[in-house]
Amino acid sequence: MKPAISDIAGARHYLWGGACDGWHLLESPDLSVIQERVPPGLGESPHVHARARQFFYLLAGRATMEFAEGGIQLHAGQGLHVAPGVAHRFVNHSDDEVVFLVISAPATAGDRKELPAAQWRAGGS
Numbered sequence: 001m002k003p004a005i006s007d008i009a010g011a012r013h014y015l016w017g018g019a020c021d022g023w024h025l026l027e028s029p030d031l032s033v034i035q036e037r038v039p040p041g042l043g044e045s046p047h048v049h050a051r052a053r054q055f056f057y058l059l060a061g062r063a064t065m066e067f068a069e070g071g072i073q074l075h076a077g078q079g080l081h082v083a084p085g086v087a088h089r090f091v092n093h094s095d096d097e098v099v100f101l102v103i104s105a106p107a108t109a110g111d112r113k114e115l116p117a118a119q120w121r122a123g124g125s
Helices: 117-121
Strands: 012-016 020-028 031-038 047-049 053-060 062-067 070-075 079-082 089-091 098-105 112-114
Touching (some): 053 062, 070 079
Antiparallel strands (some): 062 089
């Protein structure tokens, strides 16, 4: 199969979190690459993946990856690995939009478990 260029113009698009965008740059059961855009003040709900290993890489902006124990600040040009079973939440606390890549192996379809706020505050699952 001949390699093909992938960009957001030709990628499958979806909305999440009310005003956040995602574009599937690569979709396969064993590997997923998604470019996402998160406006100021928005982010994911706390969740965990049983199988998927994820790597978040910021292309633009500043964001926080929150864990039950606290958060890690990320800036454009920085990335962070989240292992399977680690409860997390990506959030944009800044005044500017964030653009990032999330690379998951295997893909996260059917592998996301939302965490109730009380469970999140208590230290995750």
